[in-house]
Amino acid sequence: MATISTPHYLLDQAKRRFTPTPNTLPGMAAVEKRLKEKDWDQFVFSEPPAGSGLKAIMGDSGLPIIGHMIEIFRGGPEFILDMYRKHGPLYFADSPALSAVMALGPDATQAVFSNRNKDFSQRAWDPVIGPFFEGGLMLLDFDEHMFHRRIMQEAFTRTRLTGYVSHIDSVATQVLANDWVADDARFLFHPAVKELTLDIASEVFMGHPAGTDRKLVTTINQAFTTTTRAGNAVVRTPVPPLAWWRGIQARKTLEDYFSSSIGEKRRSESTDMFSVLCHAQDEDGQSFTDDQIVSHMIFLMMAAHDTSTSTMTTMAYHLAANPQWQDELRAESDRIGDGPLDIEALEKLETYDLVINESLRMMTPLPFNFRQAVRDTDLLGYFIPAGTNVVTWPSINHLMPELWTDPKRFDPARFAEPRNEHKKHRYAFAPFGGGAHKCIGMVFGQLEIKTVMHRLLRRYRLELAHPGYTPRYDYGGMPVPIDGMPIVLRPVR
Incomplete structure (x- = not known):
């Protein structure tokens, strides 16, 4: 029973x-x-x-x-x-x-x-997400955490980030051109951008280009979604077919996928994050075990897409509600144009930094x-x-x-x-925490947000679903707009 x-x-x-x-x-x-x-x-x-x-x-x-x-x-x-x-x-x-x-x-x-005296540990996360994200960087403490963070930092160097940007841009450009269409009534921004960030994560983190291995990518993305949602389960024991059990099964699906792919990734020189973690070493030459790579990939995939989804949703609303700021961003994007993006181009989008920070301030993802x-x-x-x-x-x-x-x-x-x-x-x-556990992927997230929003504003003007619209949020975990955040997309040319 x-x-x-x-x-x-x-x-x-x-x-x-x-x-x-x-x-x-x-x-x-x-x-x-x-x-x-x-x-x-x-x-x-x-x-x-x-x-x-x-x-x-x-x-x-x-x-x-x-x-x-x-x-x-x-x-x-x-x-x-x-x-x-x-x-x-x-x-x-x-x-x-x-x-x-x-x-x-x-x-x-x-x-x-x-935490100067190391009085506080991460163990309070265990009853919340422990069974699903065990071994993830956020759940590690003290010396073990620093050991893992030093190795993982190799995946977030400027050289690595430079390689990720082209992948992010490729997915964002393709999805916005083919899957996002102008809608005068109710384009639900939150679920659409969540699907987009999962597609980005599939290519950047796992090395699956958008549009290829669609069945596998869909299976993996569904497993991530199920795992993430399992923390809100009513029955907190693995009883089929309830949410806690589904989350544990989804974790096994992810473990099986990453474990079966490690050998190939260790032999490759690919630029996706999965491959990078398989080769990453600290200054003493220490690297991750297979099990550690699996745990880190599961956690990174979750953390990367949920926070970016939240920030871009907030950003879209405020740009629609404050068209003068949307105009400023679009003017800045016009100077970059439609050419391929790289870190140097994204760094020129300085007004974007202000808008991203203000969006993070007003609705902090975590x-x-x-x-x-x-x-x-x-x-x-x-x-x-x-x-x-x-x-x-x-x-x-x-x-x-x-x-x-x-x-x-x-x-x-x-x-x-x-x-x-x-x-x-x-x-x-x-918004990114602080101290030893400050978000290791914050620069990656900012580059992803800039890339997606640059491409979006080159194609569409964002407008409120109706005058005076104000979103209402569910704060049961990460803040989520209850109605999906309807936004009107109008082609700019």
């Missing part, structure tokens, strides 16, 4: 119930009003040792069973920012999904990411990060017991008026001279 985790079941039901639709919005407004009016009963989470001089962390449990999940699903970083205003930088939120101390604000973000205390420690003068899960929310730093002028307004110029608002605090802007 299946073992059903009641909290996860209730969370799923709550998420479905409170996902905004025309039928649920009126009821949701009433629930939100009651939630905002409620003063939750607080308790002391961590009683500090006598004489330590450390402060106790307070906390609450929110609603029975489901905690604060409704507020998080609906409000995301805005709700967390409210918690920071009300309770300060450290506050314990009891939750059936992952009870944790919220470490909020730029100072807490810096302390956790810097709004939170998990850590776990490996020993009793302190954080900003508060006592943290060993084993405590700690969640940082860099995304709320991006919304603070003490760091950003009018933070709810789309204003890419805030990243340019002389304003440089992102420099007001080291962690005022941290």
Whole structure:
């Protein structure tokens, strides 16, 4: 018989119930009003040792069973920012999904990411995505993480990135020309760009050119999608045919594919990332084992396409809503023209950098990060017991008026001279994390986004689906537009 985790079941039901639709919005407004009016009963989470001089962390449990999940699903970083205003930088939120101390604000973000005494590990990710992305770089700690990162860095050198750009450009040009068509009504941007980034990942990471081995590529891409979604499963045991079981089966599909291809990749001199990882070595000549390559490829494929998909979706909306910025980007692209792209050409798209950063600020693809205390420690003068899960929310730093002028307004110029608002605090802007675990693929992601959006703006003008359209998001994991983000594509010539 299946073992059903009641909290996860209730969370799923709550998420479905409170996902905004025309039928649920009126009821949701009433629930939100009651939630905002409620003063939750607080308790002391961590009683500090006598004489330590450390402060106790307070906390609450929110609603029975489901905690604060409704507020998080609906409000995301805005709700967390409210918690920071009300309770300060450290506050314990009891939750059936992952009870944790919220470490909020730029100072807490810096302390956790810097991790100078190695007090915080990545083990808090295990119950969330561990079974599906075991061995991935983000799930490794300390010396093991640094060993793997040194070798993997070979896949992200400027020379390697130069080789990837031509592949990205080839796929983007082909897909935009053949699969994306002008639609005056509802071109759903999010699912379309997600499929595009998977196609890019198939060529750049696995070496499958777009349009070849279509059946195999489709199978692998479906396995990645299934694996990624399995973290939201209701039943958290491998019971067929439920989501957790499907995720584990999909992981096996990916393992079998990469394992069967390693021999060929080790013999080749291809420029795809799979081949690069098979040959990569650190300065001491150490390289990855076959199993390590498999684990890294599975994680990199997931991380590469989801974050880029999120950023380009946000970017498309704001360019449609702010046509003056779209005009600036198009003018910059006009100077590059329709010729083949390389890193040097992409580096000339400097206004794109501002728009990408502003899109990352306003809707951060990974709004939170998990850590776990490996020993009793302190954080900003508060006592943290060993084993405590700690969640940082860099995304709320991006919304603070003490760091950003009018933070709810789309204003890419805030990243340019002389304003440089992102420099007001080291962690005022941290969409890629920080410290030893800062995203190793951030430059690759920026090159991919520039390439796709350059090609898109050369072909189409982006317009809102209707005047005043504002997307609504599901914040259950990475923020996803509930309606798929309808955008009107109008040919520019």
